[in-house]
Amino acid sequence: MNIGDIRVCMKGLHHPPGPFALMGLSGIDTACNVQQRYAETGDPAVKPAACTEEKGKAGTPGRKTGKGWDDDA
Numbered sequence: 001m002n003i004g005d006i007r008v009c010m011k012g013l014h015h016p017p018g019p020f021a022l023m024g025l026s027g028i029d030t031a032c033n034v035q036q037r038y039a040e041t042g043d044p045a046v047k048p049a050a051c052t053e054e055k056g057k058a059g060t061p062g063r064k065t066g067k068g069w070d071d072d073a
Helices: 003-012 018-026 028-034 037-041 050-058
Strands: none
Touching: 003 018, 018 028, 028 050
């Protein structure tokens, strides 16, 4: 499943923004910072997804730079 597939599913569930659009609006880097709690606790329930970490480290935080999830869709 890819980002485009998830977007279609979310629209079908009447949640058109979906997780990737919302993360792009708030900033992928912000999501990474929030998810740093994993580093503090080691709790697997709050471990950031690898794709989120990659985007954050790559400097493609979404609307802030004009690059983010839409580049992968």
